[in-house]
Amino acid sequence: MTADATLQIPATRRVALVVGPGGVGKTTVAAALAVRAAAVGRRTIVVTIDPSRRLAQALGLGPSSGHAPGDVARVEIDGARLDALLLDTQRTFDTIVREHSPNKAAAEAMLVNPIYRAMVRSLGGALEYAATAQVHMLASSGQYDLVVLDTPPTANAIDFLEAPSQIAEVASNPAAKFLAQSGRLGMRFLGLGSGLVLKVLESVGGGAFVGDLGRFLADFGAVLTEFQRRAGALADVLTSPSTGVVLTTAATEFSVREALAFLVVLVERKLRVDGVILNRVDGEVPPWPGDDAVREVLAREGGDVEAALAQARALHHDLGHQAATARAAEQALRERWPRTPLVLVPRMVPPPSSLAELRAMGASIWPTGA
Amino acid sequence: MDAAGSATRSARPVFDALASRRFVVVSGKGGVGRTTVAAMCGLELAARGAKVLVATTGHDDRLGWMLGSATLTDKPLRVAEGLFVQRLFAPTCIREYGALVLRSARVSSLVFDNRIVARLMRAIPGLDDFSLLGKAWHEAFRGGDYDVVVFDGPATGHLLYTLGVPRAILSTIAPGPLVREAELMQRHLEDTERTAAVLVGLPERWPLTELDELGVALRQQVGLPVAAVVVNGLWPHACPGQQGLHAGDAAAAALQRLADAAAVGARQRQELAAWRAASGASRSTVVTLPWRFDGAGSIAALRSLAEHGVVVDQPEVAT
Numbered sequence: 171m172t173a174d175a176t177l178q179i180p181a182t183r184r185v186a187l188v189v190g191p192g193g194v195g196k197t198t199v200a201a202a203l204a205v206r207a208a209a210v211g212r213r214t215i216v217v218t219i220d221p222s223r224r225l226a227q228a229l230g231l232g233p234s235s236g237h238a239p240g241d242v243a244r245v246e247i248d249g250a251r252l253d254a255l256l257l258d259t260q261r262t263f264d265t266i267v268r269e270h271s272p273n274k275a276a277a278e279a280m281l282v283n284p285i286y287r288a289m290v291r292s293l294g295g296a297l298e299y300a301a302t303a304q305v306h307m308l309a310s311s312g313q314y315d316l317v318v319l320d321t322p323p324t325a326n327a328i329d330f331l332e333a334p335s336q337i338a339e340v341a342s343n344p345a346a347k348f349l350a351q352s353g354r355l356g357m358r359f360l361g362l363g364s365g366l367v368l369k370v371l372e373s374v375g376g377g378a379f380v381g382d383l384g385r386f387l388a389d390f391g392a393v394l395t396e397f398q399r400r401a402g403a404l405a406d407v408l409t410s411p412s413t414g415v416v417l418t419t420a421a422t423e424f425s426v427r428e429a430l431a432f433l434v435v436l437v438e439r440k441l442r443v444d445g446v447i448l449n450r451v452d453g454e455v456p457p458w459p460g461d462d463a464v465r466e467v468l469a470r471e472g473g474d475v476e477a478a479l480a481q482a483r484a485l486h487h488d489l490g491h492q493a494a495t496a497r498a499a500e501q502a503l504r505e506r507w508p509r510t511p512l513v514l515v516p517r518m519v520p521p522p523s524s525l526a527e528l529r530a531m532g533a534s535i536w537p538t539g540a
Numbered sequence: 541m542d543a544a545g546s547a548t549r550s551a552r553p554v555f556d557a558l559a560s561r562r563f564v565v566v567s568g569k570g571g572v573g574r575t576t577v578a579a580m581c582g583l584e585l586a587a588r589g590a591k592v593l594v595a596t597t598g599h600d601d602r603l604g605w606m607l608g609s610a611t612l613t614d615k616p617l618r619v620a621e622g623l624f625v626q627r628l629f630a631p632t633c634i635r636e637y638g639a640l641v642l643r644s645a646r647v648s649s650l651v652f653d654n655r656i657v658a659r660l661m662r663a664i665p666g667l668d669d670f671s672l673l674g675k676a677w678h679e680a681f682r683g684g685d686y687d688v689v690v691f692d693g694p695a696t697g698h699l700l701y702t703l704g705v706p707r708a709i710l711s712t713i714a715p716g717p718l719v720r721e722a723e724l725m726q727r728h729l730e731d732t733e734r735t736a737a738v739l740v741g742l743p744e745r746w747p748l749t750e751l752d753e754l755g756v757a758l759r760q761q762v763g764l765p766v767a768a769v770v771v772n773g774l775w776p777h778a779c780p781g782q783q784g785l786h787a788g789d790a791a792a793a794a795l796q797r798l799a800d801a802a803a804v805g806a807r808q809r810q811e812l813a814a815w816r817a818a819s820g821a822s823r824s825t826v827v828t829l830p831w832r833f834d835g836a837g838s839i840a841a842l843r844s845l846a847e848h849g850v851v852v853d854q855p856e857v858a859t
Contacts, residue, residue, distance in 0.1 A: 191600065192570045192571060192598075192600070193570050193571020193572070194571070195571075220569070220570070220695075220697055222569075222746070222747060223746045223747070223750060224746060284712075285665060288665030288666055289663070289665040291665070291701065292665050292666045292668070292669055292701060293662075293663070293665055293668075294630070294662065294668050323570045323695070324599065326599065326600070329599060336662075339659065340659060340662050340663045341663075343656065343659045343660060343663065383660070383663065383664065387660075387663055422835050423835060423837060424602055424605055424606075424835070424837060427605075428600060455794070455797055456793035456794040456797055457794065458794060459790045459791040459793075459794050459795075460790070460791075463789070463790040463791040464781065464791045464794075464795065466789070466790075466791070467781045467784045467785055467786075467789055467791050467795060468780055468781055468784060469784070470783075470784030470786075471780065471781070471783050471784040478780035478781070479780070481778065481780055482779070482780050482781055482795070482798060485776060485779065485798050485801060485802075486794060486797075486798060488833035488834075489797060489798070489801055489833065491833050491834055492833045492834075495834075495835065519775070519804045519807075519808070520742075520744050520811075
């Protein structure tokens with residue numbers, strides 16, 4: 171990695187995907203980048219998934235602000251404006267269903283279908299699909315210069331990247347049409363007869379379930395196909411030259427191990443990695459000044475000097491260990507990806523969550539904001 | 541007395557109490573150390589002579605890594621005396637469930653390995669969650685291979701949904717084999733003698749308040765009792781040398797750095813105290829775990845973490 175201390179994102183980027191392992195501060199980084207872009211005058215929106223309550227409040231998304239999930243919130247930053255959206259999977263899918271159903275009656279029928287309502291809540295990949303679709307809709311609306319996405323917490327990049335096609339595949343199941351038309355009979359056409367599959371499926375969902383599921387999938391598949399026909403394939407959004415990725419990781423052994431695996435996948439899949447943020451970096455610890463120098467200070471405090479000395483020495487050792495871990499993390503990233511910009515962000519406990527703190531963080535990570 | 545204002549004592553009795561359960565559900569928001577606490581509980585319970593499975597729904601390998609294994613698969617793997625770890629992978633769990641229903645693993649594979657069926661199965665809402673919970677529950681109550689199952693379950697945002705699936709089945713699906721399963725599962729989730737939740741959070745006031753709210757929801761909506769709230773990552777706050785330090789001391793730079801670290805711990809204790817003062821309604825036992833400067837990424841570090849666990853809050857007697 172180059173010695174860049176700050177992020178340089180090409181001006182052509184309209185979408186910034188903040189990706190990385192779980193629990194590394196992705197949401198904070200996404201918010202800080204968005205705050206920075208807004209502060210330099212770009213029309214910006216940040217789409218976030220599960221922010222802490224304080225962070226949500228800073229972005230105008232708190233429950234006290236009267237915003238429902240899925241509403242666009244707006245905050246002022248030095249006269250500039252930042253929009254924020256708490257992703258609501260249900261509302262994103264509802265929008266797709268309303269806009270891409272063959273007619274209004276069909277849309278209304280689907281919106282109240284219990285299978286549909288349960289699906290948007292619990293189907294694996296539905297959240298990732300909604301996030302990608304939401305970003306796509308916002309980016310193509312012409313209202314924003316930059317859309318920042320705080321990606322859902324997946325353990326690896328593939329889970330996020332493949333979710334859109336997984337959902338599309340579920341909905342385009344060739345079995346759906348047969349099941350929709352003829353239920354039990356359809357299963358026999360598919361060569362799955364003998365009642366075995368039905369026995370299992372129906373024990374899962376009750377008697378009429380298989381036919382209902384088939385009908386739903388056929389209709390839902392048609393809606394998603396129409397959405398993608400008009401909007402273009404969602405997978406293309408991720409690999410478009412106007413989309414850049416900011417990989418975020420914490421400066422710990424496990425997070426960096428995961429981040430290195432992320433990078434391989436991102437590059438393989440032809441996404442454009444604009445930089446890596448190494449978060450929660452503990453700076454160098456001044457060397458131990460020697461027992462006598464410390465004793466001199468401790469003696470002024472009275473009490474058990476030797477016990478206090480041991481305590482101070484232990485804490486100094488621990489802090490040194492932690493700084494060494496951060497250094498090793500930095501080195502591992504630089505060695506494997508020498509040409510990717512690496513930005514170090516010092517550890518802050520608790521993490522920044524007020525608008526002022528986010529502004530400071532954004533300005534140090536990404537001074538140009540454009 | 542510590543800065544949070546109460547007498548402290550070892551968390552050992554909390555682990556003793558957990559060891560008599562069959563099913564321990566661990567949850568918390570992403571990044572708070574949920575898997576670390578699940579692994580630590582697994583080690584502690586195994587050390588008490590139980591045969592323990594820690595089953596995770598996470599997709600990463602961290603549970604394996606921290607217990608000294610390079611990988612984590614959907615097969616149980618022995619990592620220490622009496623301790624096994626396993627990743628719960630929905631398609632595998634569904635196939636296993638199918639084998640139970642169909643009474644044949646071979647027939648189950650025939651059905652579930654069919655690509656069209658696999659895709660159809662993926663489209664059934666709630667089935668993934670049900671299969672993950674069902675598998676963990678099966679190992680805890682029916683499988684007979686383990687004394688205790690520690691379920692490193694979904695993050696707090698999704699937990700109520702996953703644990704609510706048995707009740708949802710009871711209220712929506714016609715009587716049949718699945719409903720009988722769901723009934724049994726629900727009864728076990730509500731059994732305070734055998735099931736308990738452990739919720740994990742960082743020492744920050746509002747996230748801990750959210751955790752309290754989750755605990756209340758778990759009791760009310762699922763019937764699941766919370767055995768303990770684990771507050772993870774408490775930095776040290778005692779720092780010798782702050783008062784006696786003079787400008788120009790040879791030790792100034794190093795001791796100032798220690799003081800900065802201790803300021804983090806002091807601030808965390810204020811947050812903790814503010815939370816405890818406000819959460820009078822919460823009757824959960826609170827265990828704090830120290831911040832691990834070494835990352836708690838090994839069996840030795842996890843054992844030491846448990847040793848340094850401290851109970852800071854006992855439920856008051858309800859009046």
